[in-house]
Amino acid sequence: MKKFLLTALVLMMSVSVFTGCTKSAGSSEPKTTATSDELTPYGKYAETVTYTIGKSTPGIPKLPEGQSYENNAYTQYLKETLNVQSKDLFEAKSGDNYDQKVSMAVASGDLPDMMSVGADTLRQLVDNDMIADLTEVYKSSASDLVKEKYDSYNGRALEAATFDGKLMAMPSTSNANIPTMLWVRKDWLDKLGLAEPKTVADLEQILTAFIQKDPGGNGKGKTVGLALSKSIGGLYGSLFQADNIFATYHSFPRQWIEQDGQVVYGSLTDETKQGLGLLADWYKKGLIDPQMAVRDSIESLIISGEAGAFFGPWWSADYPLNDARRQNNSADWKPYIISEDGSGEITAYTQNPAAEFYVVRKGFEHPELLPKIASALNDKLVREDLNYQPVVDFITGGFDGGKPLGIGINFNDATGQMYKDLKAAVDGEKKVDTLTLDDRTSYNKIMEYLKDPEKADANQWSGYTSRMIGAKLMAETKVNEVNPVFFGQTKSMKLKWANLVKLEDETFLKIVTGQESLDYFDTFVSTWNKTGGNDITKEVAEAIKQK
Template sequence: MRKWMIMFIMGIGLVSFIGCNICTSSFNANFEEEQREAETTPFGRYPEEVVYTLGKMTGTNNSNMPKGDTYEDNAYTRYLKEKLNIQNKDVFEEDTDYDNMVSMAITAEDLPDVMVVSDTEQLQMLVEKDLIEDLTEVYENCASDTIKDIYASYGEEIFENVTINGKLMAVPETNIENGPSLVWLRKDWMDKLHLAAPKTLDDVEEIIKQFIEKDPGNNGKGNTIGLLCDANIIGEAGYSYEYQTDIIFSSYGSFPKQFVYSKDGELVYGSIQPEAKEALKRLNRMYKDGILDSQFLLRSTGNIIDLITSGKSGSFFGPWWAPNNPLIDAKKVNGDADWEPYLIQTDADGSTCYASQNPSYKYVVVRKGYEHPEIVMKIISVLFDYARFQDTDAKEMAMYYKLNVDPTARPLAINVDYSNALMRCYKNLTNALIGKEKSSNLEQIEQSYYDACKDYVNKKENATCEEWAAYTSRIKACGVIENGKTKQVKSLFFGETETMKEKWLSLGKLEEQTYLRIITGEAPIKEFDAFVAKWKQSGGDTILREVKESIENTK
């Protein structure tokens, strides 16, 4: 009897042991399968939390996030935790000093797992030091079909700056087509002075002159500041910035910092063409007459925003999204401040000419040796595909759009969208607002804009500043561009040639110094000719030949 019981107990133990082994093996197999799916697909969720260190690009005012939200705990990070089981741990969080922090990390060769770099020079340095991962396979496996379609809308040039020796060394941001810069003016001041909407640069000058002389803003005679302008007067590589003078240059058929074809079909660098000289003459006169802010060289971006919000100035050039930054702050200070956008004619036929922009100006990189390089592509696929086009219940992120939360709240402070996203959104919103289309057919992000715009239309007098910003940017400003007569000049090259690596920085400084000296009257206009000659002799001609060869080789 005792022997039988011993054998029985041993049998039970053996069965239990075998059962546990089977359960363990099954668990391990399931874990490995889930892990493999997570590492090789756009939307697969990691079975265990993955924490990645991040160099975080931030925004002003905590990126306008709701109280209590942080860059490690907000609508985006919570959504990514839910869908992918990932969490960022920020090594540094910087706004204006972000690029310096990245440079320091590169110099020290001590990188976070993931970060965004803002120029090709930093990217090239990372490649040369062998500090970042090849993301070719990551893109193939973890970019969703929609994300691949989005990148395809920009053509092959979107990957030119990030493909080195046949390898994809970074994931590029996409810069949607923003259209030409607009002039933003205080319409309430114009109404007070009975001034008509401007059509030309001459009209703009006259309006600014009236603002200064007749003081509709009650700043005191002579205290109203003229056209606000950044010290970087030209948008580099066609990128859309605020407080710059590209439209003034294009009024003379000039496109500084762009490689374009001349009227004769010759490849030229816009900054050294005779048309640029004529535009500089105009800017010098505007500076002398006080139309252009006489202190623009000393202004920081923060100082410019202060002048706008305090009502000290009523004019600047900026893109369609200016209501989101800085004008929403001006509206919060003074609800009666009526800022309106206007499209300025640059050509005799009444059209507005502008240069196309660099399709990408930020690049996401992954530290060499990081265990999960695929994580960056998964973040992009989830935030810019799944959450937008597939998930109808991403309500917290939808609220962020309605609250005008800045994109820098995202772990990766980039945007990925179709090249024609701006005008497509405008048309969809307009059709929904007039009842031509059902609002339920809108994308998630469009639905958020629609709700804000509809609220603005329905309660204009009591609308929030966020609703005003959404309507003024997405409907009013975009409508000005869509209904205007615009012509785009194709910028032909955004890469870096061999000579550029050594000479471009010094040539850029030479150009910047010459332009500013001429505008402020520190140098006579004839210095432009000396600048052109020096630019050519100092490597410019060689660079032009290299750019031409590069363009011909890609045809």
């Protein structure tokens, strides 16, 4: 009942604000009161600037004793660097609690000077003229490196925050997590005298050998060839998805893509049907986990040594393979890139480059403060001031939630760059103390592994395998990127999307496991369109035109 009343209150307040506060498109934008020196990325204010924020906090507070969200290593750094101090207008746990606080702030019109919002809320704030145009202060107050990082997304990150040619927010970025890789028990390959895989056909031969010859000694019928999630595919950069298989057919499940000049939902294409057909054939042959439909923990298959292969991102050596290595130090997992023709060149869809959006309240006297703080945290602190001791102590102590604004801006190829930095340090071409704190930890594990690979512990093995083998494939694999054209939510999606996703998941699982024939895919497409999908597709196309 309380939840109902709160929701009703937000809705009523929203009507009041959005009908009473809407301004004309030509309303004047207050200018910053900063001096020309203060407008530069690291120009220190002559007088302390206090700004209010909507603070998203960790689920479990992790701050050092005596520190708070308004007074900690990060706020101290920003005070020393820029002479600014945050004040929390509201605090809420990240997720639904924080989103509810944002909704209340927007509905009441009582916005903090800066806060993070989702794409839908950003659109509301823009339409109702409630946030500042950041176009000019981004040019003057964002550092060159921050601009380079955004540029690495070929304009896609900032485009998501741009309306009618005006930059209305600064997004956190989501760097590339493709290609996902085929992880295989290399020790099993060696035991059976099998060549390393390059193609999908190679993988089929390997899986056949694994289940027929049981190189892990699990017992007849107990070895699983390919561990696969019951969600099948379309979850970007995730474990146990079959995206690599679908991509060889130019299929991109769950993604809104452009095909023959039209916006289509990737799960409905003929190419997706072909990918499902191959997986269904493999399942029928026993190459895929026969219990995938009811398997609660795929990780347990990997850790126990029952499975011989799975698809996963570059960091899979950290999880779940670190635990597998602890269980069996001889379990030698290795990542591979497989493609249709064995060239090593693959096609893969990309993710939404803008994870969340940071906005400035219209009327705040220092709109340049957002790009300045973003630059301090994502450039100066991680390069020039990377050894700033209070922050070093905060990070090494395992604490979290100190940054007043959680905006994270990375290069799109950040993982590949991490590999190159670590490789240079290992080869003696880069000073170790110039690495980030995380990379220094990885460097130590790598060097310990290289001393004696045969005796390396699980942490040393996973540190080396993920960052010197998995990340190397990330850096060197040629990827033909397919950029989805829509990541948002339409009006009909709010009511119908959950049921459509359920329909899709159930259909794909039934087809792969043989409960339905491949022809049932056509029935699925028809049902999907009739139960809201057709309306949603039209709304997506219209939303793209409006953007």
